[in-house]
Amino acid sequence: MSHEFAFERVGIVGLGLMGGSLARALRVLANPPRIVAFNRHRDGAERALAEGEIDAVADSAEEAAGGKDLVIYATPLDVALEMMRDHAAGWGDATVTDVAGLKEPLARVAGELGFAEQFVGSHPMAGGTATGYEASSADLFAGETVFVCGGAAESERIEAVESMWQAMGARVRPIDADAHDRLMVWASHLPQLVSNVLSRAMAEAGLRVEDLGPGGRDLTRLAESSPEMWTSLLDEASEENLRAIESMQDGLDFLRTALSERSLDEVAQLMRATREWRRGQ
Structure with a gap:
């Protein structure tokens, strides 16, 4: 499997430790995508823009999630669940993933919304106790395990998400959401x-x-x-x-x-x- 990044337009919802690190890691790829991000505290997103880690700051989470090839929810689980319900109508044909610590609730909601074939759950076993964009790092995921729960998603989408993590230097471990x-x-x-x-x-x-x-x-x-x-x-x-x-x-x-x-x-x-x-x- 190629580890090349397959998406041209990426929306990141949440620019804390995880979301900020994703933006930084995507930016240093050989073929970086255009990144639009939303953060509840706008100063973090503005800092990422000033540093050149993202291409645009979205005025809303809906804007970040709409019209993209890949949507990444880098938020706590309850926020991701709520936003998925709010944003699904604007996803179009986007592949959707996340970084939350549990996968079955998100997979279940994706199915209820009719987007099971587009949702690929991710859980990077990386990070620490520090929070916020200022704690983010381009190499946060390098050498770390990332669980990928493809579920009912199309195989091409699963492979694309796995390749994204591998391009960042992570070790991908496919697993069932319940397990x-x-x-x-x-x-x-x-x-x-x-x-x-x-x-x-x-x-x-x-x-x-x-x-x-x-x-x-x-x-x-x-x-x-x-x-x-x-x-x-x-x-x-x-x-x-x-x-x-x-x-x-x-x-x-x-x-x-x-x-x-x-x-x-x-x-x-x-x-x-x-x-x-x-x-x-």
């Missing part, structure tokens, strides 16, 4: 929630960030993430999140019992087993 969302609950949602709860426990114990070593800083890093991004993700996958939390609670209950009974051999066995898992053994 992706189950995986993300454990690989992304649970670590986020654990980091939040751990940070709260440390704060209540009187610790400051300055008191933490490398391990503590690593485990609490996700506590800096945006609540606005996470609330809609947690709401859409609430049942699976509860199962993940119950599994985590079972582990904490095991540790409480083992430590109260001074069964340190059981704790050591747990540590050995998890060390082997982490090392891929």
